[in-house]
Amino acid sequence: MNNEVKELKGTFKSFIKKDGDKWGLIYFQPENEKSKIVIYAVAPLPMCHVDYEILVQPNNRNYRLLEFKPYKKENTQIDWVEFFKNHIKGVGQKSAEKINEIYGAKIFDLINFYEDNEEELKNNLTTSQIEGFKDFWKIPRNQKTIKELLGKTGEADMSSISFFYNNNLEILYNKLLEIHDNDESIDFVKFYTKNQPYILYTKYNLNLLLVDQFALLLKYSKSFPERVKAYLKFIIQEKERDNSTLLPATEIFVDLQTKTEIESPILKEILIDLCNQGYLFYYNKNGKDYFSLGSTRKKEFFIYEFLEKINNQPPKIFDSLDSSKLNDLSKKQQEAYLSFLKENILIITGGPGTGKTHLINKLNQTLKLNRYKNENDYVILAPTGRAATNISNKIKSKVKTIHSFLRIPTDLEEPEYDEDRELIKVLIIDEFSMVNLNIFEKLLRSCPNLEKLVLIGDIDQLPAIGPGNLLENLLLSNKFSATYLVDYFRSDSKTIWEHFNSIKKEGELPKFHKGIVDLYEFNDLTLTDQLVDLYSKKLQKTDLENLILLCPTYKGNEGLINLNNLIQNKINPQGRVVHTYKKLGQTIEFRVGDKVIQLENRINDEIYNGDFGRIVAVDEGTSSKAKDKKIKIEFNQGHENKTIVYTREEFYNQIALGYGVTVHKFQGSEINNVIFLVHPKHNFMLTKKMLYTGTSRAKKYLAIVTTNKSDYREINLKNEVYKKEILTNLELFLKGEKWN
Template sequence: MSTKKYRGFLSKFLFINESGWGIGLFIDEDNKNHQMRIKGPIGQMQTKIIYEIQGNLEDHPKYGQALEVSSFKIADSTTIKQAIGFLSSDLFPTIGKKTAEQIVDFLGVDAIKKIRQDPEIIKTVPDISHSAIEIITSVVNRVDQEQELVEIFTMNGLRLPFLNQMLKWHDDKNELLEIFKTDFYSYSRKNSFQPFLEVDRVSLYFGVEKYGVVRISAWIYEIIKEILFTTGHTFTTSEVLIAETRKRLQVSRETVIEALVFCKNQKTLVFDNHKIYSDESWSDEEEIITTIKTITSRANLKPTLENFSEDDLIQEIEQEIETSFKIPNFQYDDFQRAALKSFLSSNILILTGGPGTGKTMVINGMVRLYQKIYGSQNFALGAPTGRAASRITETTNFKATTIHKLLKASGDDVFEINASNPLDLDLIILDEASMLSNHLFADFLRGTSPVKKLVLVGDVEQLPSVSYGNLFEDLITANKFPTIKLTKIFRQKERNGIIELATAISQGQPQNLEFENLKNIHFLFEENNQINSENLIKTYQALVAKQPVGNLNYLQVICPYYKGELGINNLNTIIQKKFNGNLLKGDKIFKKGEMKFAINDKVMYLKNDSTLELSNGDMGIINLLKFENKKFTSALVEFNNRDIVLKNSNFSELTLSYAISVHKSQGSEYNNVILILDPSSNNYFLTKKIIYTAITRAKENLYIIGSQESFWKGLEKITASRKTTLVEKIQKNF
């Protein structure tokens, strides 16, 4: 593929993202009727300015030809009109056409070239103001510096979005070069530049020593992050870290040890009692210990209600719930009443229990008790996901929000509510606490440290967080905080096979159940995937025919793995093709990567986005796809009863959600769940907790399709224990 060169100007951007990658329309300088699409890291280009660009032409079956830009630079002016147009462009604020004409009249068509070579020459132009001289010389200097760096990045295949972002923050080329040459790794960590391999390439180009301590230590930090994420541990050992680093970089043991010492001195790693933590995982555990110790040591909230009886108030609340939720003869059981009383006497309380044990009704009672006794509305209900928060709101009639919204997230790990600007609330109740990672909980505590009462609610039998730590289970295991475990099942007017199966799995006794007698569970075990596919289609067809319009919680396919014949990726394609007829309307389809989107598709957003007010895991339905001249412009997607406009760039964070992972289903409940266990997939990671979490997403009917062998082997496999020091530290400090 030969490289093509063009000279012309950018007429407009069709799309541009935050990192500077964009699509634009480029007009040929000599033939204004020749317009072409260009794409690539062109975010620093300005419209209406003559550029020389080069790249490779690509053919797209739908959009036609486009140039993948590999480099661009501002072209030298060849006519007086071009020179005047350049000097009076938006690049030079306050320099109008009249001043530009003065300069070109005096210095000629190559005025910019002359100024570039000798900045003092601009002072010889008659009647030019001092401010105009300063603006022109500074802009020419800045543009030259930027252009030089852009050329370095484009010609050497370095990640231009890094540079585009940095040019927004730094004006001086020498300052940028200093960052690139000294320790671009540290800069990238602070500013969340990813992927690491691209950071490494930039650093190597600008002269970091390949086997020097700076580069090896950066790799070590990246490796420990991967280890902690993969294992869920909060620390590792020197031997594991040394072995993995040597394997990746082919360096000596002595070289790695020297880099480990450097990491210790730089405080990117923390060494304690033969354990090695990342600075983040260490500070998270320390923050958790420090803040919960502060909360527990505070004086209890002072009631505004005088001479009250706890039992009388609880009875009053029972009557209110009976009326509000139309539950005849509603009464809390002994453990629920104990939880409500412990809530009043404790600053930190943990409430755990399986499905149907009435955790939500206890949350409801706690809020009502708080309002009656303390006469205040200074409380918040929260959860790790948007769907979990919505479920609390629906089942308690009290407004709940995500932790990210509560902390006013403005980006990954960036919160407006933080240690410097904390919320001052009397009470916070967090549901689905088993999903809390150490890192999110530490950020939460930093932003809510003045809280007087904190209640954590969850099911300890469910999967722990995706990120490192085993927070909820660790807090219970430490045995230093009041903990109430609910065991009595309330959520069944008659036998509920789903709850019976969940309880048996929790107790390690599923083999004692008579599976054929379990109500509302349908076992369709088969080792042949052709039959499994047919069973899926039949089951889905029967259920979707009864699905109320717009009810996303009516039916959900859940699968533990993404790959395989019946993994999540293929399942979404199979279900979409079979059940969304709009996929046949080729002119109304938007293709993003390997995925196709059509009207009525069920989708999931994969990012916390404060601008769109969407949370990672929010589900929606595509109601409209807009096209102009057969080109996609935007989509209207209904999330949580709100119509959200999504642009092309947002679709990078969107996926089909007919089938989702067990982790993505956590925090939600569905009327009907189809659990797929693909016999062709490697089920080595299928565990008791994964199966338990999946089946407890179902409220009314559960269908298990696939491998019986995988099902039983998974139930026998206990999730490997996550190594943390939170329990040890709590027991030492309390």
């Protein structure tokens, strides 16, 4: 078998083996040949019982699929019985024969106009069969395939479709159909030749590499300004994840030139034009040049003006609780409470155990005393579901996540107008250090009639993932009333408090106490095995809900992907495997009984990014259709257990193993037992804020794990410990910088 690429026509008959929609081994029947061949394909996978033109290349004893596109065979009858049976959920051999006898291909016309044909369909099909056809028809790619098979696609449209298939852009084609309301009459090649295509990234967030490939094939120039704008947005937003909104201009220029392949003089001229247009902002500080996205700077200026406006309004005065109800407040807590009564903006900062939640409870009681209603006149918010649940359980009052309040799943979404949010007069936001400027700007815009704002957080913790350094910028500006809580109130973890508190102090060695704060210096060669053994031994004295491994990164042998796998194999080796995929080159299995973490907000289910659960069951569905698989995860939400059912695709996108998580992901949460890995390979991430945040998550027990080649005490003695500089426009506005 040589390696020459072969062009074939024929039909894919059946899958021998597949992993969902990611890859598969498929029998292919070439046209006018008796024997089938085996083809290996990766996503997007072709459909069975559809005629294709394909390109394949020999691969050992089989073939590898390079390209495929459907085509209509002349004078050939389509076997709709086989098609229905293999592609429609709930349809078997006998029901496929019956449906074909009654309707044949006409069934798809009836489904397309279901409301007009509902009664007739219900007379001949079961509810599950109707739902199966409707689910199939919802997918734009399936509609396109059926129309091609029935010859309902015009020549111009087929030419457009062929363009996408010939250039491996079928994924983009399906996305374009979604954007254009499944209107297959549009010739997307002609449409986006006349209308610049980079809007597909800047507005619709489609993959920029696919969009760029499409645009270049349409003969757009590499120096096309909209292309440069798209790549600028991509590069700068990636860097904004590390908080700075003013970024080194040289760094941006080098990255931009690498990705766009535009000659330096031409690129400089384009950037000057973009600065003049306001798309890009240029700033010079101490002889160094910086760039910022104009859109980001605009958000920062809005936040600055909004806060200035509230702060300068006549103060909103509240009646106080009876003094007898304030006797349990420390001097600093009382100071913060009195500021709340008379100040329009108040910032409260303090570490774990300094009584921030206790103070929130007093503020909540005071608002009720002043006839303010929770969720009508005021709301208490937190950035994560875990933090919101924790506060809610302690103060016995409703606390929402910011995303659920705005009813958006991610920071990328824009909240819909809601007149109820315009009635909100007071916002209390806990764990404010975790709030980035994108979500904060959306929140303030949604509450235009705000009178009082309380921001609560720990300035020594890590800043948010995303643009901005809000808590630090606002606190250090000295423009707003602020209280620093310093007294520690937890009697059960004073030793842990002394340890993480010492990290903040220059020249002070961290304190240890055997059995409460332990330091393990494992051999570098056996560290991962010893770490897993430590986790397993600790689990014998507690449970998974009260134990977590923290680490700065998922990457590498000492990263969380590998460590989660090792812990799983140690403590849950026999659990039934429910799902498998690869990430960063490593295979990850999920088993019944595994501890997992939610990665996206599910607003309707009230399950949020950062919530932990446990896989409790799996329903495989029909064995030939992996997409039918349903996986059940149980979440403990304090007062109740909630079971959520995930489709295979939802599970893949939203769930990760949760025996260990990053420090960033666990920020805002506390747990009884923490094992914190501080490895020399992670030195570039080990800021004092990283060390402080990781160690301060523990309530009863803290284990620091490092290697015999690293000195944890010495790392803490370093003054700034790999401190990174964060530059923001908001900081400049607060210092008096003008918009122009």
